[in-house]
Amino acid sequence: MNAPTGSIASYNFAYLDEQTKRMIRRAILKAIAIPGYQVPFASREMPMPYGWGTGGVQVTAAIIGPHDVLKVIDQGADDTTNAVSIRAFFQKVANVAVTTRTDEATIIQTRHRIPEQPLKAGQTLVYQVPIPEPLRFLEPRETETRKMHALEEYGLMHVKLYEDIATHGRIATTYAYPVKVEGRYVMDPSPTPKFDNPKMHMSPALQLFGAGREKRIYALPPFTRVESLDFDDHPFTVQTFDKPCALCGAEGVYLDEVILDDRGGHMFVCSDTDHCESRQGDGHRGQQEGTFR
Amino acid sequence: MYVAVKGGEAAIRNAHRLLADRRRGDPAVPALHPSQIVEQLALGVDRVMAEGALYDRDLAGLALMQARGDMIEAIFLVRAYRTTLPRFGYSLPVDTGAMQIERRISATFKDLPGGQVLGPTFDYTHRLLEPELAEGGEPPAPERREVAAEASPRVTDLLGHDGLIEPDGNGDGEVTDITRTPMEFPLPRDGRLQALARGDEGFLLALAYSTQRGYARSHPFVGEIRIGEVEIELDVPELPFPAPLGRVRLTECQMVNQFKGSAKAPPQFTRGYGLVFGQSERKAMAMALCDRALRAGEFGEDIVAPAQDEEFVISHSDNVQATGFVEHLKLPHYVDFQAELDLVRRMRAEQQEATDIKEAAE
Numbered sequence: 181m182n183a184p185t186g187s188i189a190s191y192n193f194a195y196l197d198e199q200t201k202r203m204i205r206r207a208i209l210k211a212i213a214i215p216g217y218q219v220p221f222a223s224r225e226m227p228m229p230y231g232w233g234t235g236g237v238q239v240t241a242a243i244i245g246p247h248d249v250l251k252v253i254d255q256g257a258d259d260t261t262n263a264v265s266i267r268a269f270f271q272k273v274a275n276v277a278v279t280t281r282t283d284e285a286t287i288i289q290t291r292h293r294i295p296e297q298p299l300k301a302g303q304t305l306v307y308q309v310p311i312p313e314p315l316r317f318l319e320p321r322e323t324e325t326r327k328m329h330a331l332e333e334y335g336l337m338h339v340k341l342y343e344d345i346a347t348h349g350r351i352a353t354t355y356a357y358p359v360k361v362e363g364r365y366v367m368d369p370s371p372t373p374k375f376d377n378p379k380m381h382m383s384p385a386l387q388l389f390g391a392g393r394e395k396r397i398y399a400l401p402p403f404t405r406v407e408s409l410d411f412d413d414h415p416f417t418v419q420t421f422d423k424p425c426a427l428c429g430a431e432g433v434y435l436d437e438v439i440l441d442d443r444g445g446h447m448f449v450c451s452d453t454d455h456c457e458s459r460q461g462d463g464h465r466g467q468q469e470g471t472f473r
Numbered sequence: 474m475y476v477a478v479k480g481g482e483a484a485i486r487n488a489h490r491l492l493a494d495r496r497r498g499d500p501a502v503p504a505l506h507p508s509q510i511v512e513q514l515a516l517g518v519d520r521v522m523a524e525g526a527l528y529d530r531d532l533a534g535l536a537l538m539q540a541r542g543d544m545i546e547a548i549f550l551v552r553a554y555r556t557t558l559p560r561f562g563y564s565l566p567v568d569t570g571a572m573q574i575e576r577r578i579s580a581t582f583k584d585l586p587g588g589q590v591l592g593p594t595f596d597y598t599h600r601l602l603e604p605e606l607a608e609g610g611e612p613p614a615p616e617r618r619e620v621a622a623e624a625s626p627r628v629t630d631l632l633g634h635d636g637l638i639e640p641d642g643n644g645d646g647e648v649t650d651i652t653r654t655p656m657e658f659p660l661p662r663d664g665r666l667q668a669l670a671r672g673d674e675g676f677l678l679a680l681a682y683s684t685q686r687g688y689a690r691s692h693p694f695v696g697e698i699r700i701g702e703v704e705i706e707l708d709v710p711e712l713p714f715p716a717p718l719g720r721v722r723l724t725e726c727q728m729v730n731q732f733k734g735s736a737k738a739p740p741q742f743t744r745g746y747g748l749v750f751g752q753s754e755r756k757a758m759a760m761a762l763c764d765r766a767l768r769a770g771e772f773g774e775d776i777v778a779p780a781q782d783e784e785f786v787i788s789h790s791d792n793v794q795a796t797g798f799v800e801h802l803k804l805p806h807y808v809d810f811q812a813e814l815d816l817v818r819r820m821r822a823e824q825q826e827a828t829d830i831k832e833a834a835e
Binding site: 191192195197220221222223224225226227229230231232234254255256259260261262263264265268291292293310320321322323348349350352354355356371372373374375393395419434435436437451 | 481482484485549552553555556557559652653654655656657658659784788793794796797798799800801804805806807808809811812813814815816820823
């Protein structure tokens with residue numbers, strides 16, 4: 181499979197050579213077979229910096245075909261600079277169709293959010309992951325955390341959550357909130373706000389996680405049980421916002437705070453730009469209607 | 474009125490145009506050609522080749538120019554190119570003992586076969602700025618040795634002859650390839666040395682320095698540093714002899730460290746090894762000190778210092794990884810920050826409420 185002749189003819193379709201793609205696909209298959217388990221893979225240098233989505237980009241490059249429709253979001257938005265840059269990369273090296281519409285995409289690469297619109301069977305959500313190891317900040321050594329996963333020894337994580345409650349009266353983890361997959365592996369959902377954790381549970385879409393710098397891939401096959409860790413007397417809850425989106429009036433969605441002036445003026449708007457625009461297209465209006473764009 | 478930020482594509486395009494303009498600098502000053510960088514900033518080019526892990530002077534020179542002289546950016550450019558190149562085999566181990574030597578010094582023996590050769594070194598220059606350089610002019614032609622000198626066997630081989638230093642393996646067997654298999658700790662020594670060879674010079678220098686200041690002291694002597702060209706050979710099954718591919722310039726440092734022995738084995742010196750593309754003694758020496766420090770477990774030494782901690786050293790020595798992750802903090806984190814902001818506000822409100830109730834009660 182070669183790139184169409186033109187400006188980038190010297191690179192393979194989707195940048196990576198086919199041997200590398202095969203290696204990544206093998207890792208993905210293994211990850212799907214053991215949900216939540218971090219599979220080491222021989223991550224490559226990519227033409228964008230480590231920490232800027234190289235894991236997600238490698239996963240996408242390994243699974244994308246000429247007929248896929250790609251959506252890339254960062255912070256829920258299609259127009260943030262790094263999302264624009266990654267989308268442009270795949271347009272250039274794979275010449276695929278791109279979209280901002282969640283329901284039109286076959287592959288959605290994301291950083292820090294899960295779209296508000298529920299995903300369907302046949303869609304794949306590719307997460308960019310900075311630190312795949314949920315235990316890393318409790319135990320920095322890979323040699324140790326590997327053992328802890330193998331022995332299902334997750335007491336340390338519960339102690340950490342308990343200490344949060346003792347200090348702050350609640351679990352003070354607001355993003356990258358640890359989950360347990362199919363009752364076995366504790367997994368880092370990537371730094372999505374915990375608001376998005378319930379969307380991972382029993383999702384009909386395939387969810388793939390790529391950590392390029394840390395050289396790990398993990399996965400949630402469709403309809404996987406994903407439970408956020410909690411205690412009986414401190415059950416897991418998600419963030420709520422006092423006001424609806426100022427642009428589309430949506431409630432029960434994740435909002436970004438925008439500072440309007442230096443006198444404390446601020447407003448809240450949807451973090452998922454596609455969701456917000458679709459709602460506005462359907463005639464929904466928030467308090468500050470008609471000012472978007 | 475709030476208008477959402479749009480037009481990321483145009484902003485990125487404009488940023489790249491401005492970058493190209495700033496890279497060129499004042500058009501009244503003649504533009505550089507990469508060949509000038511290759512010839513005249515050769516040690517910078519060497520570092521880009523070494524940490525970029527690709528021996529190609531022209532590409533490294535181009536990368537340095539494109540990166541406006543930013544070393545790590547240039548190293549990154551070379552790495553990102555390297556990773557797309559097909560692999561057709563592994564060369565045979567190079568024989569540094571047969572090196573065409575340009576510089577060779579030993580700190581352990583005053584004189585030895587092959588002699589001490591200073592070569593092109595800054596070592597005994599007085600660090601006085603030379604304004605004449607700005608005025609141009611050509612330096613006098615260098616002195617040349619009349620005939621090829623006698624062979625220069627490696628100092629460690631001379632010591633090894635008498636069993637005074639630990640043996641060094643025979644180069645047989647499968648070689649680890651950290652670019653093709655995921656790194657898993659603990660690493661074999663060849664994998665560790667590969668990681669160190671492409672590791673950041675500054676990071677390894679600081680760690681090496683720490684071992685000299687008592688954080689995992691290893692009593693090192695520079696057995697030998699040699700710089701010069703070696704032949705690269707590839708075993709091709711169709712050919713009865715190894716096929717020569719070309720020559721590369723290398724810097725090798727053999728550090729001779731404190732002896733080990735036991736009731737059963739007589740004492741022997743131990744090794745720390747450094748090998749770097751191009752000319753870089755600083756990097757080769759730092760690498761050799763780090764290599765020895767990382768062998769602590771092998772010799773039953775207590776692991777007490779950062780330089781001895783394999784996972785710590787190797788996980789953080791790659792400057793392309795390090796710069797990517799440190800600099801990714803400038804990417805948007807609105808969503809995570811919003812989550813934290815919300816929590817802090819809620820906790821502050823609760824505390825205020827508690828204070829108000831308490832005050833009302835008093």
